[in-house]
Amino acid sequence: MGRCNGRCTLVGFCCLQLVAALERQIFDFLGYQWAPILANFLHIMAVILGIFGTIQYRSRYLMMYAVWLVLWVGWNAFIICFYLEVGRLSQDRDFIMTFNTSLHRSWWMENGPGCLVTPVLNSQLAPEDHHVITVSGCLLDYQYIEVVSSATQIFLALFGFVYACYVSKVFLEEEDSFDFIGGFDSYGYQAPQKTSHLQLQPLYT
Structure with missing residues (x-):
């Protein structure tokens, strides 16, 4: 029952x-943030692998899932x-998130709760095929929404890592204790007893 609880x-x-x-x-697709899109895709594949490994009793898949979660926490x-622009990181470097293919940032920058978007007409700052906007009145700035989203991912990943290690350990212990030849423990095996020789006598009709 305990094993089932861990797996569930x-x-x-x-x-x-x-x-x-x-x-x-x-939301990353809506913001054209290609680096997070790629990372999210790999994460989705790893989570599906973890579900499959848990259901099918595959400890190796769970180990791969646990290793990915470490990378996912780092990302x-x-x-x-x-x-939060810690250290030398700056949001002005668009190429980090978009591979320098667009000027788009977080989708929440223009569509956050309470945000009022005002276009700036005839701005000299806008490149060709782009426009400049001002955003005001947001109840929560977009960078904090992104931080909360990443913190939620870290929280889920930490719990997933702990349970993946636990369930993988249970699977390995079961594989070591199982006798693949007879399906029973070697202590329960009994050798066949020798039968005594019987004398054969002719049968008369």
Whole structure:
């Protein structure tokens, strides 16, 4: 029963990670942020691998899932530092998130709660095929929305890592204790007893 509880909890965390990653992927697509889109895609694949490994009792898949979660925590920590402009990181460097293919940033920058977007006409700052806008009145700035999203991903990843290690350990212990030849422990095996020789006598009709 305890083993089932661990597996069910891990599957539950994986499902939460999957929903959170899909939600994040949608908004990153709307913002044309190609680096997060690629990272989210790899994360979704890793979570699906973790679910499959949990259901199919594959400890190797769970180990791969756990290793990816370590990388995923590092990536989200970088996202938090990027939007808070920790150290030399700056949001003015668009190529970090968009591979220098567009000027778009977070989708929440223009569509956050309470945000009022005002276009600036005839601005000399805008390149060709782009426009300048001013955003005001936001109840929560877009960088803090991105930070909360990344912090949620880290929270789910930490719990997923702990349960992945636990369930993987349980699977390995079961594989070591199982006798693949007879299906039973060697202590329960009994050698066949020798039968005594019987004398054969002719049968008369």
